[in-house]
Each structure stands twice: as C-alpha cells, then as structure tokens.
Amino acid sequence: MYRIQTDDNQLSVYNHNLFFHKIIPSILLDDEVEIDLTLVETEITNHSEELHSYVIHYSNAAEKINLSIQMDTYKDGLIAYIKSNLPIDSFKNTRTFLSNCSIKLRVSNLDVSEGFMANYLFSKWWTRPQFGKHVSNLKPKTQSLLWKCNSEYHHLLPLTDDQNKTELSSDGEELIISICPYSGGLTNISSTLFVLGKGDDPYELTRETTERGFDVLNSCGKPAKDRKFPNILEYLGWCTWDAFYHEVDSEKIIKKAREFKQKELPVKWLMIDDGWSETKDNKLLSFREEAAKFPSGLKKTINILKSEYDFLKVGVWHAFTGYWQGIHPDSDLVTTMKDSLYKTNSGRIFPSPVEQKGFAFWSEWHNYLKKQGVDFVKVDNQSALLDYVKYQMPIGEAAKNAHESLEASVGLHFGSTIINCMGMSLEQLWHRPMTAVSRNSDDFYPNKEQNFKEHAMQNAYNSLYHRNFIWGDWDMWWTQHEHAVNNAVLRAVSGGPVYISDPLEATDAKQLWPLILSDGRVLRCDQGGVPTEDCIMRDPNEEAIPLKIWNTSGESAVIAAFNVNLYQLDVRGEVGPKDIPSLKGNDFIIFDHFEQKAYRLDHSSTLPLTLKDNEVKIFVLVPIKEGFASCGLLDKYTSTAAIEKQYDYGNRKVVILKGGGGLFGFYSQKEPKEVLVCGQPVNVHLLDQLYTVHIEAVESEVLIEIVID
Numbered sequence: 268m269y270r271i272q273t274d275d276n277q278l279s280v281y282n283h284n285l286f287f288h289k290i291i292p293s294i295l296l297d298d299e300v301e302i303d304l305t306l307v308e309t310e311i312t313n314h315s316e317e318l319h320s321y322v323i324h325y326s327n328a329a330e331k332i333n334l335s336i337q338m339d340t341y342k343d344g345l346i347a348y349i350k351s352n353l354p355i356d357s358f359k360n361t362r363t364f365l366s367n368c369s370i371k372l373r374v375s376n377l378d379v380s381e382g383f384m385a386n387y388l389f390s391k392w393w394t395r396p397q398f399g400k401h402v403s404n405l406k407p408k409t410q411s412l413l414w415k416c417n418s419e420y421h422h423l424l425p426l427t428d429d430q431n432k433t434e435l436s437s438d439g440e441e442l443i444i445s446i447c448p449y450s451g452g453l454t455n456i457s458s459t460l461f462v463l464g465k466g467d468d469p470y471e472l473t474r475e476t477t478e479r480g481f482d483v484l485n486s487c488g489k490p491a492k493d494r495k496f497p498n499i500l501e502y503l504g505w506c507t508w509d510a511f512y513h514e515v516d517s518e519k520i521i522k523k524a525r526e527f528k529q530k531e532l533p534v535k536w537l538m539i540d541d542g543w544s545e546t547k548d549n550k551l552l553s554f555r556e557e558a559a560k561f562p563s564g565l566k567k568t569i570n571i572l573k574s575e576y577d578f579l580k581v582g583v584w585h586a587f588t589g590y591w592q593g594i595h596p597d598s599d600l601v602t603t604m605k606d607s608l609y610k611t612n613s614g615r616i617f618p619s620p621v622e623q624k625g626f627a628f629w630s631e632w633h634n635y636l637k638k639q640g641v642d643f644v645k646v647d648n649q650s651a652l653l654d655y656v657k658y659q660m661p662i663g664e665a666a667k668n669a670h671e672s673l674e675a676s677v678g679l680h681f682g683s684t685i686i687n688c689m690g691m692s693l694e695q696l697w698h699r700p701m702t703a704v705s706r707n708s709d710d711f712y713p714n715k716e717q718n719f720k721e722h723a724m725q726n727a728y729n730s731l732y733h734r735n736f737i738w739g740d741w742d743m744w745w746t747q748h749e750h751a752v753n754n755a756v757l758r759a760v761s762g763g764p765v766y767i768s769d770p771l772e773a774t775d776a777k778q779l780w781p782l783i784l785s786d787g788r789v790l791r792c793d794q795g796g797v798p799t800e801d802c803i804m805r806d807p808n809e810e811a812i813p814l815k816i817w818n819t820s821g822e823s824a825v826i827a828a829f830n831v832n833l834y835q836l837d838v839r840g841e842v843g844p845k846d847i848p849s850l851k852g853n854d855f856i857i858f859d860h861f862e863q864k865a866y867r868l869d870h871s872s873t874l875p876l877t878l879k880d881n882e883v884k885i886f887v888l889v890p891i892k893e894g895f896a897s898c899g900l901l902d903k904y905t906s907t908a909a910i911e912k913q914y915d916y917g918n919r920k921v922v923i924l925k926g927g928g929g930l931f932g933f934y935s936q937k938e939p940k941e942v943l944v945c946g947q948p949v950n951v952h953l954l955d956q957l958y959t960v961h962i963e964a965v966e967s968e969v970l971i972e973i974v975i976d
Contacts, residue, residue: 269340269463271321276306278323278336280345282465283417288376292325292334294351295365297451302327304334317341330354334370344476346483347460349446355454364453366658369431372460374442377402382804383414385435386732392650392689393709395721396728398806402442409435410693411732413469415804420469424462424476424732427693428484430661431458434693449653449662459483468848469731469803477735480697487671487700491737491795494703497684499580499643502535502787503779504766506743508584509713511770513542516560517568522771524576532776533787537572538645538686538766540584550595551586554632556639569640580642580684585632587649587669587690593617604628611655618672620656620665625672633680643681646673649690666694674700686740686764691729696736704764707739707795711754711768719750719881720831723757724808727798727816734762734795743768746778753829753883755782759904760796760816760827760885765789781860781904784926786966790908792818792825799826799846808833813840813878817847823889823899823907824850830878842886843873852890856934856956858898858906860885865898865934865956867891894936895975897922898957900929911968920973928964932957935975943972 270281280287294302304325313320318341325334334351351370355361364370379402386394387406397406405412412423412435425433431448446458462480466472478490507515510523520539527534543560545552556565565583572578593615594600594608601608601616607628609619618625633644656665677685678701687695687705699705708725712718726741733739741761744754746769755778758765765782767774783789799815807814813828824847830838844855850870857866857874861884866874878884887906889896897913897920899906909929914921924931934957942951942960949960962969 268319268342269345269465271319271323271338271340273306273309273323278306280338282419287374289374290336291373291375292336293371293373294327294332294334295368295371296353297363297365299365301371302330302332304332313339343466344462344464344479346462346479348458349460350457351455353454361454363451364448364456366449366451368445368447369453369456370446372444373438374444377442378416379414381415381418383412384728384731384804385409385413386411386729388692390709391653392691393725394691394729394733395709395725396806398804403437403440405435405437405442407434407436411473413473413731413803419465419467420472421463421465422469422472422476424480425693426459426461426480426484427663427666427697428459429486429667430663431456432662432694433458433460447662449657450660451658469800470797470848473732474735477732484697486698487667488697489701491735494701494737496703496738497643499536499684500704500764501789501791502579503533503783503789504536504538504764505534506538506540506766506768507542508540509711509743509745509768509770511542515539515542517563519771520568521571524572524578526772526774528576530774530776532774532779533783533785535578535787536580536582536766537578538582538584540645541647543583544585544590546590547595547597549590549592550598551590551593551600552595552598553600554635564639565641566639573640581640582643582645582686583636583641584645584647586647587673588617588651588655591648593655604631612659615655617655618669620652620660620669622668623672625669626675629673629676630679633676637680641681643684644677645686645688647688649687649695650692651689653692653694662694663698666698670695670698671700674702677702687737691733696733699737703738704740705737707733707741707763711742711744713745713748717833719753720808720833723753723814723829723831726757726761727796727814730795731797731803734797739763739795745769745773746775747773750881751775751778753881755779756827756883756885756904757816757829758782759790760792760818760825762792762795762818765791781902784909784966785928785964786926788925790903790905792820792905792908794818796827800848801840801846807831807838811836811838813838813876815840815842815846819847819849820905820908821910822851823887825885825887825905827885828876828878828883830880830882832880835880837880838878840876841873842876843868844870844888845873847888850888850890852892854891856889856891856896856898858887858889858901858932858957860887860901860904860906863901863954865954867934867956889934891934895920896934898932898934900924900962901932901954901957901959902929906932918975920975922971922973924962924969924971926966927962927969929962930959931962931971932959933973934958935973937975939973940976941974945970
C-alpha cells in the first residue's frame, strides 16, 4: 500500500521508499499570476485495513485562497482528489481560475530510471508513445504514464470527470500534474485527479487502473470489458476514403462492389466515408447526400449494394461537429434544428453539448439515414470538441453531454454500432456511454514514406492503455502496397475490425484470405494487441530490436514481430511462450506462419529472431495437452481463431472449425490412426512436426475427428 507522509511541511508519497517527493500545489489565476500555497494540516479521515484516506489542507492567507488534496490509498493503488475556492469580495474585482490550467501539482524526483512509456497527444485527436528514463523529458498532454521502479510497474492515469481534465507534463525538471477545466470564470474547483497503481504485470495493472477510474468517476462511461463488439465488424469491410477521398460517388462505389463480386471476395460491409454529404465552406448544409454524386439518391445506391452485391450492412461517415467546421449559418438546419444547436463565441455552430439538447439533431439526421438503408455510422473529429467549447463550458461537461446525445441516437437507430474516430483525448475516453469501437491511431497514409513504422508503433503502444477503454480500430489499409503483408499481419494481431480502402481495380485478394474465412468472417483475436513485456519500455524505432505484439485466441496465442527500425538496421530478439503472460502449460507448439515450420518448446525456451528492414513474422503458440495440440487452419495468420470448439475423449480428439477453406494442422505425439472430416476419412500428410489435412471451403462448421492409437 502507498503511504502518505508530510515531511518538512511537504506532502510526499511512499511506496517501499520515497516515491512522489514533495508534491507542491500552486494556483493559477486568469491574470496568469501563479500563487504558491503552504501546507496547513493533514487529517486522516479513514484508516481501515482496506483503505487509508488522507486530506491535506493548504492555504495562502494573504490571498485568502484554500486548497485541499485528498488521497485514498488501497492495496495496490491511490486515488487523488482536489478542491479549491477563490474569495469573492463585493467591493473588489473577482479573480478566477486560469482556464487552460487552474491548479498545478509539482512532483519532485520521480524515479523512472528503469524506463517509462508514456502516451501523449501529439495532435488534438491522436496519441503516440514516448520512451525515456527521466521525467524531465515528458511531453505535454500526456494521457498515460507507465514506468518501472525497483522491478515493479507503476501506472499513473489522469482522469477527466464531469467538469475538469487532468493532464501530465514536465517543466523540464519535474513532473507536472495540471487540472484543466478549459472554461473561464470559475472560482471553485472540485475534481477527481488521477489513479495511481502498482503491480508486477503491466497488462493487468493498466486494466485495473482504468477500471478503478471508471468506478471512481461514476459517470456515463464504462471499461472495454463491459462493451459489446458490433457483430457486423466481425466481417471483412471496405471504406471509400483512401480509394476516392472527397471524390466519392455512387458510380465508383458500385464499380468497386462489382470488382469484389468478380473476385469472389466476401466483403460484407461498406463505409461511405467523407465526401458524400451536402456541404459548403467546410460546413454542413443539410442532412442529405450531395445530389451530383448520388443522382438517384443514397437509398438506391445502398439497395443495389445489398441486393446485387451481397453487402450485409452499409455505413456512412459524419463529423461529431456536423462537419469539419460545424454547420453552415445559411443552412436550413440553423432554423429547423435551432433548439439542438450551439453557437460559440467565435460564431461556429454545431450540435449542442448542453445536456440532452443535442439528441434531437442527431436523431433527426440518423432517422433520415436509416430510411435510406444506412445501418451504422463512423463519427469523426471528436476531440475537436475542445476547440468549440473552450472558455465557454468545462470540457468534461461538454464531452459527457455530447457523447450521451450522440450515442442515444446511435443506440435508437443503429443498435449502437459506430466507429468512433479522431477521439483519443481523455475527455472522449472517459465519457462514451456504450459504443464499443474507436480508432486507435492516426491514419494509414498509403503514400507517406515510412508510414507503416509509425503506424505500427502508435497502434501497438496506444493499445496498452486504450484497449482498456474501448475496442481499438487499427484503421483501413491497401492490399496493393509495398507494405501490404505488414499491414495485414498488424490487423491480424490487432483484435479489432479488418477493412481495406483499395482504389478501383487495386485489390489483391490473396492478401486478405489469411485473415478471413470463406464467408468473410475475420479470424479476430480475443482482445487488443499489445507489445510484449521485453519491449514495453524500449523504442523499436530507435533501437535494433523487433516490435513484438501479442494477443490470445482462446487457450493459444499469437505473436507478430516487425522490423520498424528507422535506420534500416537488422533487428534481433527472441520469441517464446514466456512472452504471453496468460499462456498456460509446460510444452508448446510454435508455428512460424511464413516459414510454415513448427517447433516444440517448453515454457522457458525461446526461438532466436532476426528481421531485415521492414520484414515481418507471425507465430502461433499452442499448448500441448496429453501429447496433442490443435493448430487450426495453418494458412491463416491467426490459425487457432478458426477453432470453434474442441473436445478430448482420450484416444479420440474432436475439433470443430468455424468454417472451412484451408489446411488444418495438429500435433500428435503418437501417430494418428485415422482422421475424419464431417464423418468421411481423409488423407493425412506430415508437415514438419505437424499432421495436416485439406479442408474444403464451406461456410458451415466443420467437424474433425482424430483417432489416435
């Protein structure tokens, strides 16, 4: 349990040793004056075995300003709260808190010398990782800080409650914890600051701190484990964005659908991205589609896609703010929807972030879209909300209200199926009520040099904290591209949706079949993919080490390894069962997909790994039980994800596949006597250490029986 002490009239937090040294608060006023405070007293309000609560009081007598910090410590964590009020004098000018940063806590001598990995906002929408061994280098707007000290992990997770946002940064020497309402005229601050946790397992630790944060906030949000992944995103999809950008139209969409059908590629959902709607001056004009692009209407286009080209669902894109710059002042919407719109001090108009008011706007638009046959939406530009409400209302309040209004409508009209996008700021993450999927990184840029290396880094390391809030979408990609295989493997291990954005006549179907079954179902892993522990605190862009991302599929696991070194160096490492903390067993089969080679290893053994520039490998790890291991469909990247169920009846093993189409492989210490597929005997071949049988492409379940002497 963390301990709180006040030494030399300064607040400190102890773990085994001094941990947070000298936490010094200061107040920032709207005239940009910073006021220091003095510790007055400490009171213990709870001291049970499970929980210790401390309230530390500060004041500045001359300025008549009071502040209190409450710290609740429990078994492996700490929760911090803060309160402060400014004096109001009837005969003097009232001073108010600075909007961008109302209160600062300076933390001295935080020991991160064993390494840290932080995730910071490098734009208003997206985060990326930062690595270091001194907190003085910490970037502004850091949203998650994981570090190691005395061989123990610690995770500091800032909170955004229904008013204020906490941000981490450095002043060049010390850790700075800032309380930011982003609203002017405030004389009182009362906020939940952060969750701090410790543990031996960084994956469990980050999950626990996030879930604790939701418990403490008790707001509209909830952790990823309580969100339902949308059924349609279990299938392969296609998005118009990188295919056509803003030049999307009905004719091009139908041509691409025809191409998929000719190639017998089971793309089951389609997203009509930005460019379809009626806009002017980068602002929304109406709820309708642009007539010149959809001359027969959006409804007819969608009917053709579903009736002639076998798409199960069609979605459309729109912005959280109506369009990129809001709603056009000359639009009829300004009149017809006036009660559900908000006009900023700068004159921009967008769906209201006032409680319950924005719902009518979204419901009217979504009702129109549903009548056109639209089944779900992608909602972009979410973290731009701060630009719209800054200085006018607290960002926590605005985010909570805006998401509740949007998601109420999406729930009513689209069964809560949405791809949230451009929304990785904390005010978005803590305030989504129920939707399950959000983009996990900046865009895939097909023509940007070395983009894959940055894209892989962002997705892998962002997922370490982001997957605990929501299911991560690792973005669309191209199948005809110099890094098509790398992108395919990255999506295979992502645990999220798989969809492409190929232009016309530019889809290479062979890049997709290792990811899907014959009916288009994605062989999706169990959770968000994350870096293996040996590279969590290291930067594979800068060091000659592989970026390794792991995930699970039932009792088995998968590890993808990439060379993302920015200097074209060969990278070296190792791969083995110990990379997967949840993997149970003593002996394993490790299958190298690209080499089509199997290895038998015990839990502590590893395989050496060398990757040339931009090279990629993917391994499936399967526990051996009673001399047997089912490895699934070997021509799929996540081969064991093709297994629906398996049963062990002694000398008779039964495996049920989700569908057919590929090479089924299994390990058996004893030679199999007979293998039956759907009751019929089949030929068995030996591939390295695995036995294999060919499975015909069928969309129904496949029953495999293996009889062993």
